[in-house]
Amino acid sequence: MRTPSIILLTIILFSSNLLANKDIEWKIALNWKSTLTPLSSPSFQIANMVKQMSEGKFIIKIDGLEKYDSSANMITQIQENEYQMVHTNSSALKEKDINTIWFTGIPLGMTMKEQYSWFYYGDGQKYMSNIYAKFNLLAFPAGDLGTQMSGWSKKEIKSISDFHGLQINTQGITSEILSMHKVILKDLPTSQINNAFLEGKLDMISGTSPSMDIKMGYHKIAPFYYTSWDKPASQTQFIVNKTAFENLPYQYKKILTTAIKLASYDLYYENFYESLQAWDKIKTDFPNIQIKSLPKEVLISLSKSKKLIFEQYSKENKLFKEIYNNQQQFIKKARRWSQLEEFSYIKSINNLDK
Amino acid sequence: MRTPSIILLTIILFSSNLLANKDIEWKIALNWKSTLTPLSSPSFQIANMVKQMSEGKFIIKIDGLEKYDSSANMITQIQENEYQMVHTNSSALKEKDINTIWFTGIPLGMTMKEQYSWFYYGDGQKYMSNIYAKFNLLAFPAGDLGTQMSGWSKKEIKSISDFHGLQINTQGITSEILSMHKVILKDLPTSQINNAFLEGKLDMISGTSPSMDIKMGYHKIAPFYYTSWDKPASQTQFIVNKTAFENLPYQYKKILTTAIKLASYDLYYENFYESLQAWDKIKTDFPNIQIKSLPKEVLISLSKSKKLIFEQYSKENKLFKEIYNNQQQFIKKARRWSQLEEFSYIKSINNLDK
Numbered sequence: 001m002r003t004p005s006i007i008l009l010t011i012i013l014f015s016s017n018l019l020a021n022k023d024i025e026w027k028i029a030l031n032w033k034s035t036l037t038p039l040s041s042p043s044f045q046i047a048n049m050v051k052q053m054s055e056g057k058f059i060i061k062i063d064g065l066e067k068y069d070s071s072a073n074m075i076t077q078i079q080e081n082e083y084q085m086v087h088t089n090s091s092a093l094k095e096k097d098i099n100t101i102w103f104t105g106i107p108l109g110m111t112m113k114e115q116y117s118w119f120y121y122g123d124g125q126k127y128m129s130n131i132y133a134k135f136n137l138l139a140f141p142a143g144d145l146g147t148q149m150s151g152w153s154k155k156e157i158k159s160i161s162d163f164h165g166l167q168i169n170t171q172g173i174t175s176e177i178l179s180m181h182k183v184i185l186k187d188l189p190t191s192q193i194n195n196a197f198l199e200g201k202l203d204m205i206s207g208t209s210p211s212m213d214i215k216m217g218y219h220k221i222a223p224f225y226y227t228s229w230d231k232p233a234s235q236t237q238f239i240v241n242k243t244a245f246e247n248l249p250y251q252y253k254k255i256l257t258t259a260i261k262l263a264s265y266d267l268y269y270e271n272f273y274e275s276l277q278a279w280d281k282i283k284t285d286f287p288n289i290q291i292k293s294l295p296k297e298v299l300i301s302l303s304k305s306k307k308l309i310f311e312q313y314s315k316e317n318k319l320f321k322e323i324y325n326n327q328q329q330f331i332k333k334a335r336r337w338s339q340l341e342e343f344s345y346i347k348s349i350n351n352l353d354k
Numbered sequence: 355m356r357t358p359s360i361i362l363l364t365i366i367l368f369s370s371n372l373l374a375n376k377d378i379e380w381k382i383a384l385n386w387k388s389t390l391t392p393l394s395s396p397s398f399q400i401a402n403m404v405k406q407m408s409e410g411k412f413i414i415k416i417d418g419l420e421k422y423d424s425s426a427n428m429i430t431q432i433q434e435n436e437y438q439m440v441h442t443n444s445s446a447l448k449e450k451d452i453n454t455i456w457f458t459g460i461p462l463g464m465t466m467k468e469q470y471s472w473f474y475y476g477d478g479q480k481y482m483s484n485i486y487a488k489f490n491l492l493a494f495p496a497g498d499l500g501t502q503m504s505g506w507s508k509k510e511i512k513s514i515s516d517f518h519g520l521q522i523n524t525q526g527i528t529s530e531i532l533s534m535h536k537v538i539l540k541d542l543p544t545s546q547i548n549n550a551f552l553e554g555k556l557d558m559i560s561g562t563s564p565s566m567d568i569k570m571g572y573h574k575i576a577p578f579y580y581t582s583w584d585k586p587a588s589q590t591q592f593i594v595n596k597t598a599f600e601n602l603p604y605q606y607k608k609i610l611t612t613a614i615k616l617a618s619y620d621l622y623y624e625n626f627y628e629s630l631q632a633w634d635k636i637k638t639d640f641p642n643i644q645i646k647s648l649p650k651e652v653l654i655s656l657s658k659s660k661k662l663i664f665e666q667y668s669k670e671n672k673l674f675k676e677i678y679n680n681q682q683q684f685i686k687k688a689r690r691w692s693q694l695e696e697f698s699y700i701k702s703i704n705n706l707d708k
Binding site: 049053054108112116120121146149227229250251255258265269277283291293300335336337338339340341343345350352353 | 406629
């Protein structure tokens with residue numbers, strides 16, 4: 001009778017081992033400091049959710065920029081599995097592939113709402129997956145800050161020629177557009193850029209949301225806060241090692257992607273909340289700050305420059321042309337609804353109490 | 355040697371039973387048909403996510419209005435565990451507790467973005483939990499349709515007196531406001547209301563989004579499509595049996611609440627996508643439809659009426675007064691940021707190509 005019970009025992013042990021998922025540990029690198037909320041929040045939220053939903057078996061650790069060496073090749077690091085995920089802007093990989101820019105936000109392009117709709121219900125997700133598959137990587141939306149303020153300026157921009165000779169920090173496509181209008185681009189590390197502006201060595205500095213701008217102190221020295229033409233959406237991405245992901249048990253794949261998508265959505269509302277508080281504080285402490293939008297004629301010039309740049313990229317890169325057309329077609333329909341929905345409400349009910 | 359192996363076997367069987375969560379089946383009732391997308395989508399998404407993340411052990415079934423008897427007492431049904439969850443508007447429970455209205459959307463109140471920020475980062479969640487705890491229920495946001503169109507009208511509203519004698523269908527607080535301006539409220543079941551409007555027996559009908567309005571066919575007979583003053587946000591809720599929730603294993607609680615929050619966020623973008631397509635189709639097929647916003651003077655009158663109503667409720671109900679003040683304080687700061695963010699972008703870059 002001993003042998004059958006040992007066989008039975010072996011069967012039970014074996015099947016319980018098959019049923020129970022094994023312990024797994026992943027590491028996320030952040031392309032910013034781990035203290036820079038709300039940008040750093042999604043990773044911590046994901047680690048927390050994944051742990052809870054896997055009964056403590058799937059653990060994710062996080063290295064912010066204070067530990068993670070961002071001068072290393074980000075793609076190689078993920079491919080070589082030093083980290084399984086990195087939280088960054090897709091457009092930071094522009095030098096590797098120009099088509100990574102489409103998922104962060106495009107000057108004079110889609111708003112966050114339009115971009116999420118395009119991504120999940122239009123063709124966005126398909127394009128992003130195909131582009132990252134070339135590197136054996138996956139990519140997921142990782143949180144959109146919404147429409148970002150264009151930035152802080154010491155000078156008012158009244159015509160396009162006011163950009164000539166202006167000392168400014170911008171990146172990516174925005175830099176290419178402004179270069180056509182003779183700005184002087186300052187390409188310094190972030191910390192030095194901030195100090196340069198605060199010390200009066202720059203005329204204009206790119207903004208984000210009041211939530212993060214307030215920490216920089218720009219409002220203490222610049223009278224003009226410009227609304228967006230350059231950052232109508234600001235989506236970030238998680239870039240993920242595809243092989244590591246595919247090796248996860250089915251259940252953990254679902255737990256991880258659910259947590260990523262949820263933490264991504266949450267980021268917007270955390271940023272909205274922190275921004276409304278920060279903007280209230282800035283306005284109270286510095287009542288003379290003026291909100292400005294670029295004049296129509298200036299925006300028309302910038303729009304023409306963008307088109308020239310995008311037409312050039314379209315000639316050089318077939319996929320660029322395809323995604324550009326795809327987004328433009330989408331915006332054409334989407335903007336008509338964007339002009340009605342929240343927009344028409346805020347517009348029509350303004351100042352009812354006065 | 356036989357006894358120890360049996361003991362060992364018992365220990366293993368017992369601990370594997372402790373480790374493995376048991377099979378659970380829940381039922382969701384929908385307060386609308388299961389085919390009415392995008393409103394019905396979150397429940398199906400949740401059922402799918404929960405199944406995948408629990409390895410098929412936590413199963414959720416769904417009864418839409420074609421099967422679920424909505425004439426029964428919704429709260430009692432949940433309390434008595436006939437269903438563990440219902441997907442509805444919180445404000446549908448207004449007769450049970452006036453303070454359930456705060457979480458759906460308030461005429462001339464918060465937008466979706468403002469409301470989510472208030473809910474998750476301000477005091478909203480605390481208030482909703484306390485209100486539903488009185489009934490031994492839990493409540494969760496279950497998807498916001500965003501700013502909804504006010505509705506379709508055969509007549510143009512040029513002054514507040516144009517509402518006098520207008521035959522109209524509205525519900526809740528909007529009805530109370532419009533009643534002060536002598537509209538004739540038609541309180542018929544949804545299907546009859548729709549036919550009454552299509553047959554010319556109503557002057558105005560409450561709208562939602564183009565995604566759902568297009569299915570009703572209102573655009574075929576009404577020339578005016580009014581933008582919102584009454585539905586700046588349209589959040590739905592899952593009302594959940596608290597005891598059933600508390601009896602779930604810890605892991606399943608986390609899986610369920612994560613799935614609910616994610617499906618809730620997704621609903622907005624599904625609706626945005628369907629609405630931009632539907633609005634494009636309506637405009638193409640019926641190019642003469644005119645978008646209208648109520649004139650400023652009319653909105654000021656409606657705003658005054660709302661205040662009178664809300665002041666009266668505030669006198670009768672201490673908690674109403676507290677939440678009203680809390681929301682008003684929040685809106686004061688939040689609206690300043692709402693007027694900048696997406697709004698200023700859409701406003702300033704309109705018609706750059708012309």
